[in-house]
Amino acid sequence: MIRKNMANSSSPHAAPHLTTAQAHRAEILENPLQAYLLGIIISICGNVLISISLNIQKYAHVRQSQRGSKPYYTSVMWWCGVLLMGVGELGNFAAYGFAPASLIAPLGCVSVIASAVISVVFLKETVRASDIVGGTLAITGTYLLVTFAPHTSTHITAHLVQYYAVSWHFLLYLFIEVVVFCILLYLYKKRNVKHIVIVMLLVALLASLTVISVKAVSGMITESIKGQLQLIYPIFYVMVVVMVASCAFQIKFLNQAMKMFDATEVVPINFVFFTASAIVAGIVFYQEFEGVALLNIFMFLFGCLLSFLGVFLIARNRPKIKQQDRNFIPMDKIPGRRHTDKVQPEAKTQTYGSLAAKLMCNRAGQADDS
Template identity: 85%
Template sequence: IIISICGNVLISISLNIQKYAHVRQAERGSEPYYTSAMWWCGLVLMGVGELGNFAAYGFAPASLIAPLGCVSVIGNAIISVVFLKETVRASDIVGGTLAITGTYLLVTFAPHTSTHITAHLVQHYTISWQFLLYLTVAFCVLLYVYKRRNVKHIVVVMLLVALLASPTVISVKAVSGMVTESVKGQLQLIYPIFYIMLVVMVASCAFQIKFLNQAMKMFDATEVVPVNFVFFTTSAIVAGIVFYQEFEGLAMLNIFMFLFGCVLSFLGVFLIARNRPQIKQQDPLLSTFTGRRHTDKVQPEANTPTYGLLAAKLTCNRTGQIDDS
């Protein structure tokens, strides 16, 4: 749990460092962001944070690690206010309180005993009827949603990301667990299932990134972040319950309070991410004209936002010159 929390805090710090680097580069001019040493520092910190999350899956249940991603959202909001001087909103305070309360309930009532992941255990889970049924249903839903990919709705796109989150979480926990057991002395890297899970992990992560980038292009980040968190966390919890059977033997009170903590975390993330101010990008060409905006009319006297009349005049002048010659 501590490894996951530290990893998510590092991720939130890295995001704000990269955000600050983008702001500085925008003020300086048209230099690419990847020329900034600060941006690379943020990228390295993000890699360390993600590595911490990867390691955490080897020590704790997936249904506990995945919801702790809200720590990154809380940390991001706090750092933005303290260091980037963003305005504190009432929704930030309420959302942060709900998210922290939800995180406390998650940590308190989640299953804390994690099975030692071995190659033989992963093979056994892979052919279990619960997982095969879940895989069939998920594949049918994924195929249906992909066929309807032309529907421009955020839920459709993010559902693709969420469905890919299940194999990602399953494979990440399997790979991380087998690496952990190998470090302890029980070598698991000689079994084919390790490399199968490694391929599944890389492939599912790649497709997740593809659809997530598609969502970021189509929709605002304030919509994508909370919806992605809710869908990804739900998918990860279901994957942990079905594949690794993490809720087996857990008391009903613990299950109810765990799910209640998830709901509080979801609400908190929605409130924090809702209507967050975006970084204003400045057009390098438009900035040479003081007091001009993208919505200003190009030819005020023509009462039009286009160069239509000006282009027509130039065409007429050019035609006249050709006739004279």
């Protein structure tokens, strides 16, 4: 009798029907370790390429400024740096299709560590004690991130993205994010609050949408390459539009921050805010920490904290990028003049040249005013 009941319960007619949520959960629970490790390796290689490209571009700028003949965009070396950066960013994009977003985003500290090492070795920058301590902390944090991050590698399909996009917790998260973004944008634009935290929070809120859309697009492209075509679904193109729009506005606000504040402030704050927003996006949208042990979550957050502190120490008190150009003479240094403009003298003459023309214009303006 017991055997008969067991046979009946194992038959397909007696098995309970899976709900939509259970079906998606069964798809998520697949855990290929090779894909997880592949995503980590691709992300690390991409970040190293980005750091190399930044230092190559920096070297090209320094060399062109010393020669003073042609603009930087005519340098072959500068274009090689741009090409390497494109390859590195493409690697980060591909990594989102294999590993959790909450892991790929914090691995951006690898770029900061590699950039500091390359600048010391090739650009002959000085090594500080804070660089050594910060690099050690960042490497330790990276190890904890890789060890205790969720080891699930989700198969991102169009149906799965649609299911996540209409879930109540993501809709609530999206509503809160839109409200906060509007408040910050009002303070920034209308109230003229130009604090670095305001600007970087705007970047971070956009970055959360970028992470969600990038992982969705990358995952669907990966599944299409494997043989399950996902590009025929409208949700793929919706995510592409979200990815492009959020990236464009994110770059816009980030450039504004770079104009108003020094890179030593923008780099660590942007890394911390971007990483935090990516982790929250991975938790809310892709539910990446579901079923993870409490100790793993604590150690993962501790690894993030060490990475944040390491990046802050590496970027702290770096030399200012915006330095006064020696080819220009300040007007307030000319006897009898109280002007703050900068006028470039003629390169081939001993006289001031265009400086004299500027003085003549100023005198003419004063005569007209009188």
